[in-house]
Amino acid sequence: MDKIALIASGGDAPGMNAAIRAVTRTAISRGVEVWGAWDGYDGIVDHRLERITSLIVAGIIGRGGSIIGAGRSPRFLVPAVREEAVARLRGAGIGGIVVIGGEGSLAGATELHNLGFPAVTVPGTIDNDMPGTEITIGADTAINTAVEAIDRLKDTAAAHRRSMLVEVMGRHSGYIAVMAGIAAGAEMILTPERDVEIDDVFREMSETITRHKRHFIIVVAEGARWRAAELAGLINDSANAYEARYTILGYIQRGGIPTPFDRILATRMGVAATDAILDGSSGTLATWRNNRIEVLPSNGLEPRKDPWEQSLERVHLLTTI
Ligand code: F6P
16 A cells, blocks of 8 residues: 555544544554545545655644644535545555545544545544544543533632533533543533433432532533523523523534643554555454554444443432532
8 A cells, every 4th residue: 555545534633633643644644645634534435645754743743723624514414525535645656545534534434434545533522432442532632622611600609609500512422521520520411311300300419508508510511411501591491590600612622732641542543544454454453452542343343332321319419518
């Protein structure tokens, strides 16, 4: 293989640039050219490719976003479009692709593999919801961003004796909500994985009022039963409750300087994925399990566990006594 393609696909995640740098320099060290396609799979379909040199990736390890863009590509779901894209890649002498992205991106890479085009995925998503890997690139930075925001919101909540609802990202995943909620000592954490009744919210709140606590922080994942605005409305309509305010952190969690953890994870995974594809691997995912990077076949990987399974009731107790 003389040339490989590289894309960042799906929602961007802090640390993607560190992975781009690692893939590029690992391939170059083995005498292989790297061609970045712009904006995820769309760049493959439209053949918007550019050669990435060692100099182009200089200085990007600490930058958020993605220097080759990122994006979702509904067109890539059409089989004929994928076949055409692969034919063009082969025509340009490109022998395989490294995909940096989340679950949808992994599915696209699997389709390429099924067409006989070598594809290896590096897990990049702030949601940490990919199969087989304990952590994905970007989640640590997103949690740090969310915790800093919640700490600030807690100050003002306590000053005014309020309930502060903080909506974090995660349409299908409560990972950021759970981890940021624990780190910031939130009174409640609402996730898509675990259903909570409104009565539970009011019961927790009235017990907290009884203990004269001056703040009541609820971290709400965007995919939970209520959006933060809706829940704040329900709370403000109730007599025996804190006054509620809400803040939506939104895309602030996706941008920004990646933490050292994300830079190191991205670097190690990028190196492993590139070595793997150049050694003949395909249909595989770079994973982090038991303190080791392993590139494993993506079709047999166990789904990411619901983070609520890990005895969080005991952790929750710490904010309720
Ligand atoms: O997959 C990462 C993520 O940030 C989710 O947490 C969020 O629900 C989604 O992307 C938002 O995607 P978009 O950029 O398409 O609005």
